[in-house]
Amino acid sequence: MSERITVEEVTRANWREALTLAVAPEQQRFVAGVAPIAALGLAKAYIRPGELVWTPYAFIAHETDTRQMVGFAMLATAPEPADAMYLLHFFIDQRFQGRGYGAESLRSLIVFAQVKYPRRRALALTVHPENVHAQRLYANAGFCPTGELVDGEPAYRLVW
Numbered sequence: 001m002s003e004r005i006t007v008e009e010v011t012r013a014n015w016r017e018a019l020t021l022a023v024a025p026e027q028q029r030f031v032a033g034v035a036p037i038a039a040l041g042l043a044k045a046y047i048r049p050g051e052l053v054w055t056p057y058a059f060i061a062h063e064t065d066t067r068q069m070v071g072f073a074m075l076a077t078a079p080e081p082a083d084a085m086y087l088l089h090f091f092i093d094q095r096f097q098g099r100g101y102g103a104e105s106l107r108s109l110i111v112f113a114q115v116k117y118p119r120r121r122a123l124a125l126t127v128h129p130e131n132v133h134a135q136r137l138y139a140n141a142g143f144c145p146t147g148e149l150v151d152g153e154p155a156y157r158l159v160w
Contacts, residue, residue: 006062007059007060009056009058010056015042020069021036023093029128030128030131030134053077056072056074057109059109070092070096070101071102074087074088077117083121086124086125087109087125090105110141121160122157122158124146125157144156
C-alpha cells in the first residue's frame with residue numbers, strides 16, 4: 001500500500017466525516033445517483049442489495065503530521081466460492097482531486113483487498129461510458145474491459 005494513502009473501513013467512529021465527501025456536481029452522475037455518496041454506501045451496507053456483503057471504505061491521506069479523509073469506495077462480496085468482488089462508488093473528494101490521490105487510493109485498495117480477502121482473485125467494476133478519466137485510471141491500474149455492459153456501463157475486471 002502507499003505510505004501516503006491508507007484504506008480504513010467506515011465505522012461508527014468516522015461515518016460522519018465520510019458523509020462530508022463529495023464530487024463536483026458535474027461528476028455526481030458518474031459515481032452515484034444520490035448525494036451524499038457515502039450515505040448510499042452505508043445504506044447498502046445495512047440493506048445488502050443483491051444478497052452481497054457491502055463494506056464502505058475511506059481513503060486516508062497522511063501528509064506530514066496530518067490525517068485527512070480524501071475519498072470513498074465500496075467493496076461488495078458474494079458468498080464464497082465466488083472468486084470476484086466488486087468495486088463501486090469509488091471517488092476522491094472534489095477538494096483533493098488532481099493531487100494523485102485517485103491512482104494512489106486505487107493501488108492501495110487493490111493491495112488491501114488482496115490481503116483482506118485472500119480467497120478472492122479478481123476485482124470487477126463498471127464505469128460510466130462518458131467517464132473517460134476513470135476508464136484511463138482503471139486501465140492504468142491493470143483493469144481490462146470485459147466487453148460486457150452492465151446497466152449500460154462497460155465492465156472491467158482485474159485478476160490477480
